[in-house]
Amino acid sequence: MVQVILIRPGATDYDQQGRIQGTLDVPLNDQGSAEVARMIEDLRGRGLEVVYCSPHQSAQQTGETIAKALGIRCKRVEGLRNVDQGLWQGKLVDEVRRKQPRVYRQWQEQPETVCPPGGEMLTEAQNRVAIELSRLLKRHKEGVIGLIVPEPLATVVRHWALQGEWGDLWKVIGDHGRWETVEVEPKTVAQTS
Numbered sequence: 001m002v003q004v005i006l007i008r009p010g011a012t013d014y015d016q017q018g019r020i021q022g023t024l025d026v027p028l029n030d031q032g033s034a035e036v037a038r039m040i041e042d043l044r045g046r047g048l049e050v051v052y053c054s055p056h057q058s059a060q061q062t063g064e065t066i067a068k069a070l071g072i073r074c075k076r077v078e079g080l081r082n083v084d085q086g087l088w089q090g091k092l093v094d095e096v097r098r099k100q101p102r103v104y105r106q107w108q109e110q111p112e113t114v115c116p117p118g119g120e121m122l123t124e125a126q127n128r129v130a131i132e133l134s135r136l137l138k139r140h141k142e143g144v145i146g147l148i149v150p151e152p153l154a155t156v157v158r159h160w161a162l163q164g165e166w167g168d169l170w171k172v173i174g175d176h177g178r179w180e181t182v183e184v185e186p187k188t189v190a191q192t193s
C-alpha cells in the first residue's frame with residue numbers, strides 16, 4: 001500500500017482575495033511561505049520519499065521548499081495541472097455566484113456536470129489524474145509520496161483515490177497550506193488501468 005500525502009500549496013494573493021485560480025500561474029505570498037514552513041515541520045519524520053508537484057508556480061515553490069528542507073527530490077508532473085476554469089479564472093467566487101446563480105448552485109450540488117465557459121469538465125481532469133497517478137503508483141508500490149496540487153485538483157485526486165463524493169467545490173477554492181494522508185489500495189490502480 002502507498003501512502004499519498006496530499007499537499008495543498010501555500011496561499012497566494014488570489015487565495016486571499018477569494019479569486020478562482022484554475023490554471024493561472026500565481027506565486028506564493030508571505031502567508032503562503034509561512035504555511036509552507038509550518039507544513040515542513042509537520043511533515044518531518046513521516047517518511048516522505050519524494051514529492052510530485054503540479055506545474056503551477058505556487059505548487060512548485062511549495063514542492064521545492066519542502067524537498068530542500070527534507071532532503072528529498074521534487075518532480076514536476078505536467079499532467080497534474082489544475083482544473084482549467086476557463087473564463088472564471090481570475091474572477092471572484094462571489095462574482096460568479098451573483099452573475100450565474102444557477103450554474104453556481106449546480107457546481108455546489110453536482111460539479112461533475114458543469115463546464116466553466118472555455119474550461120474543462122471535472123471528468124477530463126479526473127481522466128488526467130487517473131493516468132498520472134496510475135503511472136506514479138506503478139513506480140511506487142509502497143512507501144510514502146507527496147503530491148502537491150492546488151484546489152480543486154486536490155479534490156479530484158482525493159475523489160479518485162477514495163472513490164468518494166465530490167462535495168461542494170466552491171468551499172475548497174482557496175483551501176491552501178494544509179495536507180492530509182490518503183492510503184491508496186492496489187485495487188484503485190487496477191480500476192484505472
